């Protein structure tokens with residue numbers, strides 16, 4: 001049913017309909033509304049689950065780790081400092097192949113302290129062995145959670161659903177909230193494997209010496225690569241069941257005869273599409289490639305859709321300090337080394353710490369790369385502040 | 392299943408649930424304690440273990456020596472992991488099952504202090520066992536907050552200058568229903584405490600003194616004697632705290648001076664070198680005296 005509600009509220013309603021057995025989370029802006037909602041749903045008896053009020057994100061992640069290892073469908077949510085505090089457990093969850101779902105309400109990282117949106121937080125754990133899916137809008141954020149549990153439980157990989165903090169979590173939009181029976185039909189009950197149970201005594205989380213460790217990591221890497229297929233398939237099943245496109249590996253917009261392709265993730269895709277429409281009216285052919293599955297990074301698919309494109313513009317909300325754009329390097333790496341094509345890939349780090357990315361900012365970026373490629377530029381910097389503070 | 396009859400409680404159990412084949416040093420107090428704990432708890436038990444010596448010597452892939460389910464995640468989160476296991480059992484309406492979180496003094500009192508406090512305060516039905524060998528042994532004998540005054544470790548090369556943190560009392564002040572201390576020389580007492588704890592619903596804390604021959608500088612055959620001296624000097628009081636009340640204090644039969652305990656261990660050798668200041672040993676004796684008075688040993 002179409003409901004006009006806040007992004008966080010849509011997510012928590014859908015998560016509840018996915019029937020997690022154990023939820024543990026710690027409040028942090030802008031994720032708080034999700035935890036509060038779920039605590040209320042459990043408290044009021046609408047959702048039959050254990051809600052564990054922990055003393056930190058480190059423990060929240062550890063509680064869901066333990067719960068998942070004991071056979072429960074387990075869910076947590078965090079952002080920014082909370083995700084960084086979880087870091088060690090995040091790696092452990094993936095290494096132990098526990099199909100946990102986590103919502104990351106993407107937010108910037110200290111210092112300076114900043115509660116607004118960018119993608120630096122989830123980027124810090126991109127190498128941890130989690131599937132990372134980025135939502136474009138609140139409908140997709142809600143939908144991706146149904147898909148996330150299904151993907152996680154088929155692949156035994158944890159899934160992080162990334163949604164832009166405030167821009168999505170606190171925005172009111174109409175969201176189609178499914179019926180419980182529709183969710184039940186889409187998402188079968190969890191069939192755990194390898195759990196701690198006295199009926200079948202086994203060790204989980206053993207240590208592996210140099211004879212075994214690399215193989216375990218290789219198998220994990222391969223599992224992530226293989227999960228591309230499952231992500232696509234689950235997105236297709238979702239489209240069939242609910243009649244709308246959501247998730248998958250990537251999406252494109254007006255890309256076919258585009259001379260310039262913008263590549264991005266998350267909610268800024270909406271603004272970019274508006275710009276593309278405006279530019280089209282002005283006679284310019286610009287397209288969009290939107291990454292939904294950031295990990296696994298669908299490099300073959302990216303290559304397939306960008307093979308014939310020579311002018312690429314990456315708009316991304318994170319940076320590897322001292323190196324440059326992160327999504328930018330993933331895109332660069334998607335083309336075979338043997339390819340002789342003269343391809344220009346420009347990268348704009350944008351919207352850090354909640355800086356608005358306006359249509360005119362994006363227009364400027366497009367105009368820039370139409371002239372010459374840009375290795376790395378911070379979009380919309382204020383030179384006055386820099387002049388005062390630069391050392 | 393454990394019942395409350397005293398015959399059951401006082402029987403020494405040997406079930407080999409922590410079987411042979413582990414890689415602990417000879418005379419390791421922790422290996423002995425882990426075996427006693429597993430056998431007392433029985434088959435219907437899940438062992439959650441923190442990173443540390445116990446985890447390393449008992450769980451190499453592919454052949455752990457546990458015969459009960461074993462779960463290890465990290466150094467500092469075993470209390471939260473066990474909380475999650477308990478939550479899953481509740482949510483899935485499985486069980487009853489004994490859930491035992493286990494860790495060394497470092498994982499319990501230092502890096503995992505926040506996590507254990509959270510588990511106590513939330514009231515999970517978990518028995519926490521701390522194997523206290525008074526230092527970070529797994530990484531090569533570095534100081535922990537349980538390292539006693541005067542003890543040499545690799546990070547207190549001149550001898551430790553602080554007193555042990557008193558976790559049993561801190562645990563009890565969380566308002567949990569059962570706290571106890573034990574030593575590995577007294578099998579019956581240790582196993583009775585495990586069984587007693589598992590009969591109680593809610594968080595329980597059992598603190599076991601577990602000598603480490605390598606880290607403490609004694610031969611493996613002295614593990615039992617050192618435990619007895621730790622009790623006879625008053626340095627390690629053995630008691631239970633049931634619903635906040637100290638009870639079943641193990642009385643000292645024949646009081647010994649702390650020198651007798653200290654002199655058996657290389658980590659205290661510097662205290663007895665020619666010309667060493669006598670005030671250090673006197674300060675340790677004072678700690679023992681305070682314990683004797685406080686717990687009426």
Ligand SMILES: Cc1ncc(C[n+]2csc(CCOP(=O)(O)OP(=O)(O)O)c2C)c(N)n1
Pocket residue numbers: 421442443444445466467494495496497498499522524526527528529530535
């Ligand atoms: C976050 C983190 N910091 C440090 C370590 C290294 N480390 C592993 S075990 C250990 C000490 C264990 O000491 P304790 O808990 O007392 O157990 P013991 O080995 O003495 O039985 C340390 C420092 C680690 N594994 N993880």
Ligand SMILES: [Mg+2]
Pocket residue numbers: 495496497522523524525526527528535
């Ligand atoms: Mg120790």
